[in-house]
Amino acid sequence: MKFHQLDLNLLRVFDAVMAERNLTRAAARLHMTQPAVSHALKRLREALGEELFVRQAFGMKPTLHAEALWPEVRAALTRLQAVLVPGAYEPQREEFTFRIAMADATAALLLPPLVAQLEASAALANVHVLPLTTRDPRALLEQGEADFALGYFPNAVAALQAQGALAMIHHHRLYDSEYVCVMRREHPLARGPLDLDSYCAAHHLLVSFSGRPHGFVDEALAAMNRSRRIVLTVNQFFTAGRVVAQSDLLTVLPASFVEATGYQHELAELVLPMPLSPVHVDMLWHLRHQGVSAQRWMRECLIEAARRAQIHQGPKPIAATIGA
Numbered sequence: 001m002k003f004h005q006l007d008l009n010l011l012r013v014f015d016a017v018m019a020e021r022n023l024t025r026a027a028a029r030l031h032m033t034q035p036a037v038s039h040a041l042k043r044l045r046e047a048l049g050e051e052l053f054v055r056q057a058f059g060m061k062p063t064l065h066a067e068a069l070w071p072e073v074r075a076a077l078t079r080l081q082a083v084l085v086p087g088a089y090e091p092q093r094e095e096f097t098f099r100i101a102m103a104d105a106t107a108a109l110l111l112p113p114l115v116a117q118l119e120a121s122a123a124l125a126n127v128h129v130l131p132l133t134t135r136d137p138r139a140l141l142e143q144g145e146a147d148f149a150l151g152y153f154p155n156a157v158a159a160l161q162a163q164g165a166l167a168m169i170h171h172h173r174l175y176d177s178e179y180v181c182v183m184r185r186e187h188p189l190a191r192g193p194l195d196l197d198s199y200c201a202a203h204h205l206l207v208s209f210s211g212r213p214h215g216f217v218d219e220a221l222a223a224m225n226r227s228r229r230i231v232l233t234v235n236q237f238f239t240a241g242r243v244v245a246q247s248d249l250l251t252v253l254p255a256s257f258v259e260a261t262g263y264q265h266e267l268a269e270l271v272l273p274m275p276l277s278p279v280h281v282d283m284l285w286h287l288r289h290q291g292v293s294a295q296r297w298m299r300e301c302l303i304e305a306a307r308r309a310q311i312h313q314g315p316k317p318i319a320a321t322i323g324a
Contacts, residue, residue: 006047011073013040014052018070019288020144022059071166074287089293091123096294100302101130101140102150103209105237105253106281108260110150110174113308117301125298133209133235138169141286147295148302149284150174152254157282168287172299174306177256177279179217180269184245190268196226199273203231205251207240217252220274241267254279256309281306 016026017037027034045052052069053060062070089096102110107129118125130146136156137149153171160167181199183190189198206215213233221227231249234240240251241261252272256279258264283302289295 007043010040010044010047011077013037014044014066015070015073015077015288017041017053017060018062018066018074019286020059021061021142025144067168068166070168071287074290077291089297091118091121091125091294091297093124094294095124095126097126097128098148098295098298099128099130099146100148100150101132101137101146103132103237105257105260106132106150108238109256109309110302110305114301114305116308117304135209137284141169141284144286147285147289148298150281150302152279152281153284154277154280156284157280160284169284170287170290171285172283172303174281174283174303175256175309177254177281179252179272179276179279180255180258181250181272182241182244182253182258182267182269183250184247185266185268187248187250187268189250190270192268192270194270194273196224196273199250200226200228202228202250203248204228205240205243205247205249206230206233207235207237207251207253208233209235211235216276217274220276224274237261252276 013026013030013032016029017023020026020029023034023037027037030037032040041053048065050065051063052066053062055061111127111129114127117123118127130140132149132151134140135151135153137146137151137153138156138159140146140149156169157171160169160171181194189202200221206213206217208215211233213230218228218230232243234243237253237257238261240253241258241263243249244251245261245263245266253261255269258267258269261267283299285295285299
């Protein structure tokens with residue numbers, strides 16, 4: 001291939017198909033017909049001498065060559081767009097819908113300051129909050145089902161960090177918190193401190209987005225040759241707060257969320273009797289949105305919302321939580 005003979009418009013088609021993984025959606029994005037997109041991909045394949053996509057039942061799967069090529073193409077197109085079309089998103093004049101996947105705990109903390117920002121700036125932005133049912137939201141972002149995913153994604157973030165510059169998903173740390181043991185204030189264990197034997201002997205409530213009957217607390221206990229009895233499993237932190245406030249069950253919640261349950265005056269927070277990793281809440285988004293000014297604006301809004309939330313970094317002193 002001779003570069004001066006390459007039709008650079010083919011790179012725009014390649015970028016759109018990589019982003020959408022679907023010819024129909026890519027064609028709509030480019031205001032082209034699907035046959036025209038297919039023909040452009042054929043020309044690009046012939047020019048490069050490499051297969052770029054494999055057709056599948058539900059779309060187009062990129063080859064390893066395409067995956068390696070896309071970050072460079074996307075970065076070049078983004079820089080070119082910034083030079084040729086420097087205009088930024090104007091939230092007061094342009095309506096834009098953002099889809100954000102997050103759990104109720106994260107939403108309860110970040111949505112109030114986010115909405116305050118949108119109202120103060122008279123932005124025409126619409127925010128759709130999608131339920132988060134996984135600890136690995138990369139598929140949601142890759143398939144275009146969400147623009148952002150906010151939450152605790154330790155394995156996904158570790159995988160992205162390992163991929164380095166080749167990662168198709170970007171991430172940004174929003175805030176850190178700690179897990180605490182939560183129970184009703186009149187619970188027999190609420191005076192603390194909480195020891196491991198008492199913790200394991202109690203009955204427990206597990207918050208599980210996926211419905212799995214065990215979680216990271218159980219993994220930590222197993223490493224110590226201990227276990228606990230889980231009486232109830234729910235998929236929302238709000239539900240957990242309400243049930244625990246009205247029962248003798250113990251649960252584990254991010255310390256930053258306890259106040260947002262609305263039951264903070266009925267709950268006691270105690271330091272857990274086993275070590276757990278901190279809660280790192282990250283924002284994830286796909287590379288296809290990296291250079292879109294509206295998406296960049298919302299990323300900045302979410303970062304500011306996390307700052308304004310003034311989330312406390314760990315459990316309150318036991319004396320303060322039980323009113324002593």
